[in-house]
Amino acid sequence: MSENKSNKTSILNLKPNQEEVHITARVLEAGPARVIQTRKGPRTISDAILGDETGRVKATLWGRKAGTLEEGKVIDVKKAWTTSFRGQVQLNIGSSTEVIIVDDTEAPPAEEIPEESPKAPMNTYQPRRGFKKGGFRRGGRRGF
Numbered sequence: 001m002s003e004n005k006s007n008k009t010s011i012l013n014l015k016p017n018q019e020e021v022h023i024t025a026r027v028l029e030a031g032p033a034r035v036i037q038t039r040k041g042p043r044t045i046s047d048a049i050l051g052d053e054t055g056r057v058k059a060t061l062w063g064r065k066a067g068t069l070e071e072g073k074v075i076d077v078k079k080a081w082t083t084s085f086r087g088q089v090q091l092n093i094g095s096s097t098e099v100i101i102v103d104d105t106e107a108p109p110a111e112e113i114p115e116e117s118p119k120a121p122m123n124t125y126q127p128r129r130g131f132k133k134g135g136f137r138r139g140g141r142r143g144f
Contacts, residue, residue, distance in 0.1 A: 011051065012054035017083070020078075023080070026075075028050065050077075
């Protein structure tokens, strides 16, 4: 189910496969942009760890957003989406995601952010973004 644009979600309440996610969090770690190979060719990404009063979440920044976060800053993130990997919910920040720096008091200091992170069932179906469930091509199984 989509997240209402005006409603913020706390990090520990994130679930797999959400869209229109809105959170406010402190950037606890921010990695540099790097290029990875995907089925669609090379993509630029970076990783970050974001935290709020409830816990921490790994975030992947895609394309022009990669490498743009600064450790220690507090950010408001709108129109992000979630996925899951190895039992953990992850936040994704892409071209349509809004990221703005907000007042430092909007999130607790780094040392007060709990270590907990949102969990995902290991068997969560993970559609690729832009594909619909059951997206098999006409006439048979995918890849055969």
